[in-house]
Amino acid sequence: MRFILLLSLTALAGCTESTGRYPSLLPRPIESTSLAEPERPAVVATPDAALDKRIAEIRGTLAEGIKAFTAGAQDAEAKIAVSRGLPQGSEAWLQAQVAMGSLAELRRPAVSVLSELEELATQRGVDGLPPYPALDAAVAEADQAATQQQNRIDSLEAALGGTGN
Template sequence: MRSSLFAALPALAPLVLIALAGCTQSPDAYPSLLPRPIEKQSLAEPERVAAVPVPDPALDSRIAALSTPLAANSQKFAAAAQDAEAKIAVARGVAEGSDAWLDAQTALSTIESLRAPTLNALAQLEEIAIERGKAGEPPYPALDAVIAEADGMAKAQDMRIAALKAALGGE
């Protein structure tokens, strides 16, 4: 059986070579080295036109409703902070649990509770800004200004509370 297979090989060789010749390409059919259409597209970020915010009376009224109490609350906080400062000055050096120390702690609790409306208003203002961002609306300058003002108040109140706590006993 093997000898008959070897005898048939010389006869099959031209058929195999003809079949292999069909798999080759012509020598002048190389791929082009020119840029392909996809390579001609720019990947640069397109220029975006800055959106101009349109005046919104409803938003202005919401901003005013949230920003008006901020000034009044800031005045209440300042008055309570002065009271707390006076009570802390009396309580300095006094044993914990004494009447003066308890009065100072109560004053600190009062100013911490007066900080809550500022934080609440700030959170509501930031929520409005987030809603506008989710809707794809441009930044609203009046809203951004009130948020910056409320954030500044909250940070100042926090620093004042921290200073008073440190003056009382390093809490």
């Protein structure tokens, strides 16, 4: 019995013995690992003479389209001014309507150019190529032109809608 008592006390002593090793409250290595995207140097697009030439051609088309649209918008604006105070269906009102219809057609080059430029930019991305600054600038220019033209059409339509009854 004495042996059992001694064995029991030894076993209990093992349970209560302090080793001085408690779990650390310091961050574990996995907790100090960053999950942020690694910094990668920006890839710079190399000059592409063929693409630069294509962008220049497209910008030329855009410039011609802007010039034609501006002339058409001025014509429509003049016809709308003449139709003020006249009833809908009058000759001047019909001419203003026709001029407004031609504006939608004159806006087509800007929209077409924008679509073509965006397609070129998208294809560069699909091919894994970095953005091309000249192409991005041309896209922004075409987008601005198309937006301004639509805004001008909207304001002219509002002015035409305010003419006669």
